[in-house]
Amino acid sequence: MNEDTIRLVVIGRMLRRRWRLLAALAVVGALVGYGASLVVFPPRYTTTASVLLPGQWEERELLTEVDIATSSTVLDLAADKLRWAGVSGTDLKDQVVAKAADGNIIKISGTADTPKHSQQLSDRTAEQFVGFAKQIAGGSADSEAATQRAALRKQVEAANRRISDLAQAADPGQTVEGVEARTSLEKLRTSLEEAMTKLDQAAPASNTAGMVVMGPAVRPTGEAAPTRVQLIAGGALVFFLLAVIGHLAAARMNRRPRTEREIATALGADLIGTVDVPDDRHAHRAEGGGARTRIGRLLGTDVRWDTPAPQRSGDEAGRRVRYRRVCARLRDRSPGPQRLLAIVPEGDHVAHRAAGQLVAEATSGASTGSASGGHPLLRLLPVSVDRPMVPDRATESGALIVVSAGNWTTAELSGIARACADGGHEVVGLVVADPVLARPASPADHPPHHAAPAPAVHSHATGGSA
Known part of the structure; x- marks a missing residue:
């Protein structure tokens, strides 16, 4: 993969x-x-109170009011009104958010640990914001600007009186010139009054004084995200x-060899053949009862997931033919009686079962004899992949390595081959064991009575299938 x-x-x-x-x-x-x-993230609740700003406001003025609503002064005033134990205006800084909405509305949102506290926080902050804004507008009114507006109003009033005098002094008759003059004077008077009215409405103090809280905040019914x-x-x-x-x-990232060619290259050995092993995961699951094994069995980590599902194989007789052919190839490679080590990596349950069957077939072939002298005798030897150790050459004159595909890295396989070389054993070949799905056994699939069953094989046996 x-x-x-x-x-x-x-x-x-x-x-x-x-x-x-x-x-x-x-x-x-x-x-x-x-x-x-x-x-x-403990449960939090959020609600919103709205403040209406009457009149005409520019965008920058609304942003200024938003900053005022979340200022430390307003939050300190709100904290004093709330009287929550251990809560100051600084603590409320992260709990209050204000933003400008359409229609000159400032929305003040409060977040607290309960719906009641959230509602109280929003209402008190909105009230203190309105009060503080009015205080700023009243206390910071520019006296010079107020004096100038008063003087301007007096001048307008004087102009109105002068307009009245001019209207009376105009031709009292009903001539066209007199009517036009009085009409122009009245229009001038009206324009001056409208200008003064607009000037008063545009005054910031007047707009700020008209701020109003649009009702209490709604108590929230659900938690905030x-x-x-x-x-x-x-x-x-x-x-x-x-x-x-x-x-x-x-x-x-898995770099374990998966094909016969890759495994043979890693071991530096020739491929003798491939044998099928009926997939019986429950057989090796029963081995060992430690806590780690039981947890792995419970979670399913004792079985690899990244290998394809085993293919369905033929009957038992067809699988035995594969084992006999491997034994025959071994016999052809080294004519005459010979003893070999069948080396299997520890933990490779599929290869262990395949090696046991090979030992049984080799023993059966050696006992029946043949024109070429019979099959070589095999001794099963599990080897640790972490620190591989193969005994020195004695009665055995070579090693046959049996592994399953996709379970071992190139370095681990190379370590086994080096351990064989250190023990003086020539690697005569490689056998790859593939797990397969076995069909239900039928009477015709059972081996003949004269065939030796696969025995329990121990690593300390000196030869054959002891």
């Missing part, structure tokens, strides 16, 4: 074989999310996705 594109079939195979582990990690993620909802349910679901989803990505990344 290391060079293949990750396909949906690969993900489906991973979900089928590792669903227990993925489910366990999702539960762990949910617990982490629940813990975060208690410690890092992220809610506890969102944190639990998010934690489960994040852990699940990380587990899936981790599995795919590990499979992508």
Whole structure:
């Protein structure tokens, strides 16, 4: 899979074989999310109070009012009104948010640990904002500007009196010139009054004085995001996705030889043949009862997920033919009686079963004899891949390595080959064991009575299948 594109079939195979582990990690993620909802993100509630600003306001003026609403002075006043134990205006800085909305409305949102506190925070902050804004408008009115407006009003009043005098002094008759003069004077008077009215309405103090809170804030009925349910679901989803990505990344980076040619190259040996081993995962699962083994069996990590499903094989007789052909090739390579080590990496259960069957077939062939002197005798020897050790050459004159594909790295296989060379054993060949799905056994598939069954093989035997 290391060079293949990750396909949906690969993900489906991973979900089928590792669903227990993925489910366990999702539960762990949910617990982490629940813990975060208690410690890092406790339940919070948010509500909003609205303040109306009458008149005409420019955008920069609205932004100024927003800054005033969240200023330290307003928050300190709100904290004094709330009288919450141990809560000051500085503590409220992260709990109050203000923003300008359409229609000259300032929305003040308060976030607290309970719906009641959230409502109180929004209402008190809005009230103190309006009061403080009015105080600023009243206390900071420019006296010079006020004097100038008063003087301007007096001048307007004087101009109105002068207009009245001119209107009376105009031709009292009903001539066209007199009517036009009085009409022009009245228009001038009206324009002056309208200008003064607009000037008064545009005064910031007048607009600020008209601020009003548009009713109390609504008490919230639900938590603010992220809610506890969102944190639990998010934690489960994040852990699940990380587990899936981790599995795919590990499979992508896997550089273990998977083909017969790659394994033969890593060992520096010739391929003698490939044998089929009925896939019986429950057989080796029963071996060992440690806590780590039981946990791996429970979570399904004791079975590799990144290998394709075993292919369906033929009957028992067809599988035995493959073993006999391997033994025959070994006999042809070294005519005459010969003793060989059948080396199997420790933990390779498929290869161990294949080697045991090879030992049985070789023993059966040697006992029946042949024109060429019979099959070589094999002794099964499990070897650790971490620190491979092969005994020095004595009665055995070579080594036959039996492995399954995709379980060992190139370095591990090369280590086994070097251990054979250090012990003076020539690697006479390689046998690759493939797990297959066996068909239900029928009477015709059973071996004949004269065939020797596969015995229990121990590594300390000196020869044959002891």
